[in-house]
Amino acid sequence: xxxxxxxLWIDNEWDFERHFGGFSGFSVARMIPGVAIEDxxxxxxxxxxxxxxxxxxxxxxxxxxxxxxxxxxxxxxEQTVGGVRxxxxxxxxxxxxVLLTAVANVANxxxxxxxxxxxxxxxxVALGASRGRLLRLFLTESLVLSAAGGVAGTLLATxxxxxxxxxxxxxxxxxxxxGIDATVLAVTGAITLATAFAFGCVPxxxxxxxxxxxxxxxxxxxxxxxxxxxxxxxxVVAQVALALILLIGASLMARSFLRxxxxxxxxxxxxxxxxxxxxxxxxxxxxxEAAAFHVALLEELRAIPGVETVAxxxxxxxxxxxxxxxxxxxxxxxAEDELPPIVxxxxxTEDYTDALRVPVIAGRWLEKRxxxxxxxxxxxxxxxxxxxxxxxxxxxxxxxxxxxxxPQWLTVVGVVGxxxxxxxxxxTVPMAFVSMLGGGYxxxxxxxxxxxxxxxxxxxxxxxxxxxWQRDANLPLVRLRTMRDxxxxxxxxxxxxxxxxxxxxxxxLVLGCVGVYGVVAYVIRQRTSEIGLRMALGxxxxxxxxxxxxxxxxxxxIGISVGLGGAMALxxxxxxxxxxxxxxxxxxxxxxxxxxxxxxxxxxxxxxxRASRIDPLVALRD
Numbered sequence: 001x002x003x004x005x006x007x008l009w010i011d012n013e014w015d016f017e018r019h020f021g022g023f024s025g026f027s028v029a030r031m032i033p034g035v036a037i038e039d040x041x042x043x044x045x046x047x048x049x050x051x052x053x054x055x056x057x058x059x060x061x062x063x064x065x066x067x068x069x070x071x072x073x074x075x076x077x078e079q080t081v082g083g084v085r086x087x088x089x090x091x092x093x094x095x096x097x098v099l100l101t102a103v104a105n106v107a108n109x110x111x112x113x114x115x116x117x118x119x120x121x122x123x124x125v126a127l128g129a130s131r132g133r134l135l136r137l138f139l140t141e142s143l144v145l146s147a148a149g150g151v152a153g154t155l156l157a158t159x160x161x162x163x164x165x166x167x168x169x170x171x172x173x174x175x176x177x178x179g180i181d182a183t184v185l186a187v188t189g190a191i192t193l194a195t196a197f198a199f200g201c202v203p204x205x206x207x208x209x210x211x212x213x214x215x216x217x218x219x220x221x222x223x224x225x226x227x228x229x230x231x232x233x234x235x236v237v238a239q240v241a242l243a244l245i246l247l248i249g250a251s252l253m254a255r256s257f258l259r260x261x262x263x264x265x266x267x268x269x270x271x272x273x274x275x276x277x278x279x280x281x282x283x284x285x286x287x288x289e290a291a292a293f294h295v296a297l298l299e300e301l302r303a304i305p306g307v308e309t310v311a312x313x314x315x316x317x318x319x320x321x322x323x324x325x326x327x328x329x330x331x332x333x334x335a336e337d338e339l340p341p342i343v344x345x346x347x348x349t350e351d352y353t354d355a356l357r358v359p360v361i362a363g364r365w366l367e368k369r370x371x372x373x374x375x376x377x378x379x380x381x382x383x384x385x386x387x388x389x390x391x392x393x394x395x396x397x398x399x400x401x402x403x404x405x406x407p408q409w410l411t412v413v414g415v416v417g418x419x420x421x422x423x424x425x426x427x428t429v430p431m432a433f434v435s436m437l438g439g440g441y442x443x444x445x446x447x448x449x450x451x452x453x454x455x456x457x458x459x460x461x462x463x464x465x466x467x468x469w470q471r472d473a474n475l476p477l478v479r480l481r482t483m484r485d486x487x488x489x490x491x492x493x494x495x496x497x498x499x500x501x502x503x504x505x506x507x508x509l510v511l512g513c514v515g516v517y518g519v520v521a522y523v524i525r526q527r528t529s530e531i532g533l534r535m536a537l538g539x540x541x542x543x544x545x546x547x548x549x550x551x552x553x554x555x556x557x558i559g560i561s562v563g564l565g566g567a568m569a570l571x572x573x574x575x576x577x578x579x580x581x582x583x584x585x586x587x588x589x590x591x592x593x594x595x596x597x598x599x600x601x602x603x604x605x606x607x608x609x610r611a612s613r614i615d616p617l618v619a620l621r622d
Contacts, residue, residue, distance in 0.1 A: 139201060252581055287437065291436045309355040311351040545605065
């Protein structure tokens with residue numbers, strides 16, 4: 001049990017009476033055996049309803065009811081993996097599809113192999129071999145093949161898992177526990193043994209037909225059995241269908257990822273380096289001291305050769321959101337049960353819009369005098385201006401931060417463009433900007449810095465560390481990275497899922513093509529005499545190629561039809577992890593079908609080309 005991977009624990013000395021009104025608390029509880037989560041939920045709801053009795057001056061119950069705020073109770077498992085549960089199930093299903101494709105491939109190849117060895121088997125039976133002896137022979141061969149494949153697969157998996165874990169996004173829960181352990185080895189061994197027994201025993205237990213007939217006819221009649229032929233075709237259809245489902249899934253993920261990367265974040269992310277600093281209250285007890293440190297550090301960073309612009313803000317894009325406030329517009333009267341809209345509050349310096357190249361739509365941005373005078377200047381983004389004022393001009397209007405005792409009136413001095421706050425996939429949040437010391441309450445100890453520079457990032461990282469530690473050697477720099485890396489981390493879960501689906505689809509595609517190639521090549525080998533006869537009677541090489549490829553494409557068309565139906569049935573399960581793409585997107589489906597059809601045609605054309613070069617005289621003589 002590793003709770004949030006924390007190493008240091010301290011007493012919770014938060015004064016709830018003094019700071020009543022925060023609604024982001026977390027608690028951990030062990031329930032009495034037999035008690036359901038629903039029972040705990042009802043009990044807590046009843047306690048919240050009784051808050052008005054305990055705190056009659058706060059009107060807690062009415063406020064919570066109006067705002068729709070309530071307790072959220074989850075099991076630890078749901079809290080840990082709930083955000084990625086569907087993604088992990090989709091990936092598990094993907095691996096299952098690859099396994100089924102591999103099983104179908106192995107079954108097809110071993111079925112062909114057992115048919116080709118029917119004459120050998122008949123000879124062994126004629127010389128006195130029992131069914132048990134044949135079973136041991138085939139099983140031994142199958143075990144050797146399966147063991148070799150299992151060992152090779154385990155070695156590849158060990159390397160592959162290390163690579164994927166090192167490149168996976170950090171927000172996948174319990175990622176550090178992923179590896180090749182005893183459980184994985186046991187499952188791998190069980191699958192290997194099951195494969196060996198299934199595909200080693202079935203050929204030996206299958207029908208031999210008449211030993212005399214097999215010996216007399218060289219095994220030709222048995223190898224052309226209708227049942228075996230239908231089984232081979234059915235396995236090829238299954239491989240094609242499974243490959244198409246995975247290809248469609250990978251295509252949807254790729255198009256979704258490209259759509260997400262094309263989203264405009266609202267600022268220029270190139271040549272930006274960011275980091276966070278939090279000043280300890282013991283060393284900087286006064287808010288003015290913290291603000292003075294940040295201002296001095298900004299000057300130090302601006303002096304770095306090659307740095308174009310430096311700014312600071314409490315939250316930078318893709319750095320998280322921390323403070324939302326209810327904002328009441330002056331002169332707007334709300335109904336008795338109506339609450340003011342919530343707007344996220346950010347603190348920023350005068351160079352913020354220049355550093356990020358965010359457009360100023362109306363009015364002005366914050367200036368140095370707003371910090372020096374602790375003015376109540378307020379800048380809104382376009383979404384906040386629309387939420388608070390609709391189509392009206394917000395410049396010069398006053399807004400009150402609700403919930404902090406006496407009204408804190410701020411005057412709107414400007415409107416800036418919208419910027420994605422935490423993810424490219426999210427809707428833009430309403431955000432208001434004040435100076436470090438403005439807005440009526442003190443939140444300037446923690447600030448994030450952004451530098452625009454064309455210097456190499458590694459060089460700039462080291463220089464920034466030295467400049468910060470020259471002012472205070474005890475300060476740790478958090479999230480020192482480029483803005484492009486920050487955006488990449490926000491997109492990492494989708495990119496990681498796309499990578500895994502792409503790998504699975506590629507493996508499945510290769511296996512499907514190997515299956516098609518193997519079956520077509522085997523059929524051509526069995527039909528050598530027929531093809532030679534056709535060519536002797538006047539069929540040209542192109543006729544032979546068309547005949548062989550056409551038969552393979554018929555199987556591919558059946559498999560594609562089945563795969564399309566399966567993909568459409570499963571598409572909705574991936575809807576929650578896609579962005580800007582419908583699960584039934586025609587382009588993704590058509591592209592996967594066209595690509596698979598082309599690859600299968602190539603896999604069939606190679607043995608067809610060989611068939612067209614058969615010498616009729618040699619074929620007829622054989």
